[in-house]
Amino acid sequence: MGALAELETFAAPDTTVRERGDGTLILRSRNRLGDHESSLAAVLAARAQRHPERPLAAARDRHGRWETLSYGRAQECAQALAQAFLDLGLGAQRPLMILSGNSLEHLLVSLGAYAAGVPVMPVSVAYSLQSSDHARIRAIAELTAPGLVFAQDAAAFGPALDALAPLAGGALVASGQREGALSLAQLLATTPGAAAARAAERVGPDTVAKLLFTSGSTSVPKAVINTHRMLCSNQAMLQRVWPFLAGEPPVLVDWLPWSHTFGANHNVNLVLFNGGTLYIDDGRPAPGLFERTLAALAEISPTAYFNVPAGFALLAPALEADERLSERFFSRLRFMFYAGAALPEALAARLRAIAAARSERPVPLTSSWGTTETAPAATSAHFRDPPSGCIGVPLPGVEVKLAPVADRLEIRVRGPNVTPGYFRQPQHTEAAFDEEGFYRSGDAVSLIDPHDPNRGLRFEGRIAEDFKLLTGTWVCAGALRLALLSAAGGLLSDAVICGQDSEFVAALAWLNQTEAARLCQADERPEERACDDRGAHRAFDERAAADHPRVRARLAQALAQLGQDAGSAGRIERLLLLAEPPSLDAGEVTDKGYLNQRACLQRRAAEVARLYAPQPDPAVIRRPTPAQPSL
Numbered sequence: 001m002g003a004l005a006e007l008e009t010f011a012a013p014d015t016t017v018r019e020r021g022d023g024t025l026i027l028r029s030r031n032r033l034g035d036h037e038s039s040l041a042a043v044l045a046a047r048a049q050r051h052p053e054r055p056l057a058a059a060r061d062r063h064g065r066w067e068t069l070s071y072g073r074a075q076e077c078a079q080a081l082a083q084a085f086l087d088l089g090l091g092a093q094r095p096l097m098i099l100s101g102n103s104l105e106h107l108l109v110s111l112g113a114y115a116a117g118v119p120v121m122p123v124s125v126a127y128s129l130q131s132s133d134h135a136r137i138r139a140i141a142e143l144t145a146p147g148l149v150f151a152q153d154a155a156a157f158g159p160a161l162d163a164l165a166p167l168a169g170g171a172l173v174a175s176g177q178r179e180g181a182l183s184l185a186q187l188l189a190t191t192p193g194a195a196a197a198r199a200a201e202r203v204g205p206d207t208v209a210k211l212l213f214t215s216g217s218t219s220v221p222k223a224v225i226n227t228h229r230m231l232c233s234n235q236a237m238l239q240r241v242w243p244f245l246a247g248e249p250p251v252l253v254d255w256l257p258w259s260h261t262f263g264a265n266h267n268v269n270l271v272l273f274n275g276g277t278l279y280i281d282d283g284r285p286a287p288g289l290f291e292r293t294l295a296a297l298a299e300i301s302p303t304a305y306f307n308v309p310a311g312f313a314l315l316a317p318a319l320e321a322d323e324r325l326s327e328r329f330f331s332r333l334r335f336m337f338y339a340g341a342a343l344p345e346a347l348a349a350r351l352r353a354i355a356a357a358r359s360e361r362p363v364p365l366t367s368s369w370g371t372t373e374t375a376p377a378a379t380s381a382h383f384r385d386p387p388s389g390c391i392g393v394p395l396p397g398v399e400v401k402l403a404p405v406a407d408r409l410e411i412r413v414r415g416p417n418v419t420p421g422y423f424r425q426p427q428h429t430e431a432a433f434d435e436e437g438f439y440r441s442g443d444a445v446s447l448i449d450p451h452d453p454n455r456g457l458r459f460e461g462r463i464a465e466d467f468k469l470l471t472g473t474w475v476c477a478g479a480l481r482l483a484l485l486s487a488a489g490g491l492l493s494d495a496v497i498c499g500q501d502s503e504f505v506a507a508l509a510w511l512n513q514t515e516a517a518r519l520c521q522a523d524e525r526p527e528e529r530a531c532d533d534r535g536a537h538r539a540f541d542e543r544a545a546a547d548h549p550r551v552r553a554r555l556a557q558a559l560a561q562l563g564q565d566a567g568s569a570g571r572i573e574r575l576l577l578l579a580e581p582p583s584l585d586a587g588e589v590t591d592k593g594y595l596n597q598r599a600c601l602q603r604r605a606a607e608v609a610r611l612y613a614p615q616p617d618p619a620v621i622r623r624p625t626p627a628q629p630s631l
Contacts, residue, residue, distance in 0.1 A: 007244040009334050009364070010382040015393045015453040025402040025409070027453055033397030033416070036236035039203045039228040040272070041078070041115040047275055048075035054249075056272070059104050059280040066279070066299075069104050074111055077188055081112025083196040084187040085148070092208060094147030094169060095119040099128045099137070099157050102258050102280050105174040105184055107268070109150050110210075110258075114228075116199050119208040121146065121223070122259040126584040128160035140213060140221060141167035143424055154178040205229035211423050212261055212372050223423035230375040231265055233416035235273040237395040241382035244334060250276035251303045251332075253296050255284045255311075261376040262339055267306055276303075285311040287513060294318055294325065301331045308340040308594070313347055313493060317514050319354050330359035338367050340594050342459055342478065344485035345388040352385075368392055369459060373432070373439050375417040381456055389482065390448060390456045400457075401438045402445065407474065408463055411445045412438035444478070465597045467500035475505055475569045477597060480562075484572060487558035490515045491551065494582070496600045497572075498608050506574040506611040508604060509555075510581065516545040519554065546577040552621055559623035574611050575621045578604070 014030040037043045047056075052072025061067045090096060096113045098106060098120060106122070113120045121144060127136045128151075137160060141149075147169040151157035154176030161171050161178065171181040209228045213221035239245050250271055256263025271278040279300045283292030285308070293311070307315065319326040336351060348365055355363040364384045369391035370376035379400065381392030394400045398415040418439050421429030434440055444460035447453065461478015468474055477497040484495050484507060495509035545551055555575055563571040582589035587599040601608060610617060 007247050009242065009244050010384070011241045011243050013241075013383055013393045013454045013456075017447075017453040023404045025447075027394050027400040027402070027457075029394050029396045029398070031240055031396040033233065033236060033240065037232045037273075038205050039114065039207065040111075040209055040231060040269070041200055041203050041228075043232070043273055044071070044075055044078060044111055044114075045200075047071045047272065051275060054275060055277045057104055057107055057278045057280060059102075060282055067104065069107070071275075074108065077108045078111035078115045079192040079196055080188050080190045081108065082116035082118075082199060083192045084190040085112060085116045085118050086195045086199055087190070088148060088170070090116065090118045090147040090169075092117065092119065093145070095121050095144055095211060097137075097141065097144070097146035097149045097164070097168065098122040098258075099125070099149060099160055100152035100174075101125045102255070102263070102282075103152055103174075104280070105152060106150075106258060108188075109172075109184070114209055115203070116196065117203045117207050118147075119211050121211045121213070122264065123213055124257070124259045124584070128157055130584055131160075134160055134163035136221060138163055138167060140223070144211065144223060148172055148182075150174075150184075154181060203228065205232070208423075210264075212259070212264070214372060222425060222428050224372045225419050225421055225423050226261075226265065226372075226375060227420065230417050230419065231269055232273075233397060234265065234375040234377055234395075235269050237397055237417065238270060238377060238380070239273070240396045241380050245270075245274045248303060248334075249274050251279070251300070252276065252306065253279045253281050253293075253300050253302045254306060255281035255293060256306065256308075261370070261372045262306070262308075265375055266339075266370075266377060285314050290314045294322075297329055298325055299328075301328050301333070303332050304334050304337060305329070306337045306339070309338055309343045309347065310341075310493060312336070312338055312343065312351060313490065313512055314514060316347065316350050316354060316490075317518075319358065323358070326354065326358040330355060330363060333359065333363050335364045335366050338365070339369075342389055342461075342482045343367070344482055344488075344490075346486045346489050348388040350490065366392075369411070369443070369445075369457070371439075371441055371443075373419040373441075374413050374415075375419075378411075378413045378415070378417065379457060383454075383456075386456055387448065387458075388486075389458045391445065391459045392456045393454060399438070401434075401436070402447075402457075403434070403438075405444075405463060408444040408460065408466070408476075409446060410463060411441050411443050411457070413441065414438045444476075462597070465497075469499055469505070469568060470501055470503050471568065473567070473569045475499060480505065480570065480572070481507075483562055483570075484509070484558065487561045488555060489558070491519065491554055491558075494595055495575075496595060496597050496604075498601060498611060502612060504568060504573040505571060506576075506608075507572050508576055508578055508600065508607055508611070510578055511542060511545055511551070513542070513545075516548075516551055519550050520545050520548045522550065542579040546579065546619070555621050556624055559621065563623050571623065573623050574616060576607055576611050576619060577621070578607065 018026045048071040055068040056071045056074050058066045058068040110120045149168045150172045152174045154173040173181050174184040210226045211223040254267050258264040281296045283289045366381045368377045368380040370378045379392045381390050401412040402409040444463050445457040449455040465477040493510045493512040495507045499505040
């Protein structure tokens with residue numbers, strides 16, 4: 001406790017703002033970025049020399065025990081793999097494609113590629129395991145021409161490797177047998193030579209470290225170039241605003257997928273740059289899998305905890321119900337951090353209350369904002385108790401432009417952490433930047449306090465998701481979605497706002513299974529709540545819960561609450577609960593839980609039609625008027 005108190009968690013924000021005549025605002029931090037490492041390969045080499053025996057990462061083995069990888073061993077393996085990749089002819093134009101999820105082997109393959117100057121391309125596991133035609137991974141391979149494709153397991157990824165065989169230079173597997181495929185163990189036995197040493201010397205700030213892919217829900221995924229300069233400068237920015245990292249190596253328990261910038265560039269690199277340890281969580285915020293996350297947190301106390309709102313929605317009731325779990329969780333926690341989507345105010349208040357009750361010191365709930373194109377962090381709420389929706393202030397070294405677009409302000413970014421463009425897609429690169437070289441994000445923000453930029457920016461949603469009602473009134477879909485989730489008090493896990501060219505706003509939504517079960521079972525005896533009459537665990541019945549009078553009444557009340565003193569753009573007149581979860585393969589949701597509004601509305605057009613039927617069916621929940629009961 002004493003050591004924690006001696007190290008400041010956050011550096012004080014010091015932000016300037018300059019207004020132009022057209023209403024554009026330019027925000028910067030007065031804190032200088034300073035010098036930083038030139039490449040990820042150089043960072044690993046320095047860490048391995050400084051503390052070779054310290055664990056860099058750990059993962060469960062097949063017996064459920066933690067298997068660790070030290071910094072020294074990681075450096076040895078990276079050098080061997082770098083030589084092997086060069087021997088195979090991989091290079092800047094023949095990148096390494098990674099199909100499988102987070103693992104020690106995935107990490108080693110990536111570190112070896114960094115050392116060789118070979119771009120790595122981690123792609124969503126869903127593209128391989130939840131697709132029947134493998135169209136997306138084939139499109140990615142056609143664009144990038146990978147020299148090698150890595151998969152953790154030859155059998156599980158066999159169909160995906162078959163689909164890529166005509167488009168890639170070869171296959172590499174960590175386990176199992178596949179005809180013609182190389183084994184990772186074989187490559188790890190390579191003796192590093194002069195070629196690996198020369199390649200390491202050539203790796204620098206402008207070398208491409210990886211290609212990360214956008215969701216591609218409506219087109220071929222874009223390949224975002226991530227240079228070593230981007231990734232190294234972004235970690236240097238975080239070190240400036242989180243000064244405790246200088247004396248307290250971070251310990252993370254993290255599931256976020258490495259095919260996305262949050263899990264990979266932000267979290268893995270945070271550990272690497274600061275000599276910390278990453279415990280790879282093999283769970284995720286989904287039924288049947290989140291229990292693995294809880295099991296990991298019951299064993300390992302993180303120093304910072306990163307998750308998406310869907311993960312925190314499941315974590316909150318678990319911490320409330322299990323005092324031992326919450327004590328371990330908060331025992332050395334600096335802060336809770338959410339990103340990927342906005343956090344409902346009701347959930348934020350709940351998490352703060354749990355921290356206040358279970359921790360002996362303040363544990364702030366904070367956030368930041370960024371994109372795959374910004375490596376990822378561009379802003380950070382590095383101050384205590386920011387309001388919900390606050391994404392903070394510009395990081396040192398980052399310029400933020402707030403550009404008027406219609407009646408919104410679009411956040412645009414310029415700095416060393418910003419991508420130079422998209423791999424072999426010049427048309428997308430040209431469209432992504434404005435005339436001053438700022439990256440156009442497409443996200444809307446506002447100043448929380450126009451007179452004090454240090455209060456931070458508020459995220460206002462995707463500009464492309466906004467729409468007009470038939471009356472011509474604009475609806476800010478992102479803000480209204482967040483208001484609905486907060487009004488529902490945790491009963492909804494997520495929602496999609498509907499209503500373009502319609503007379504009123506409606507919503508499709510999904511229940512939070514934990515909260516819905518608790519509400520449905522409120523009048524049952526304790527022994528009945530978790531088990532059926534045979535003593536077996538009772539599975540959650542989504543459809544039965546959606547029809548439960550208590551659930552419908554609570555949601556009707558939420559709609560009524562939203563409608564108080566609000567115009568047509570701030571009211572939701574009808575709501576329909578969905579049983580089928582958002583589909584990864586159909587592009588409705590990313591690996592980290594962010595909903596694609598457009599894809600959801602297109603795929604669920606029939607459900608939208610039910611919302612807008614002249615006489616909606618009984619499943620549709622309607623906003624009560626003063627003359628109606630809240631049912």
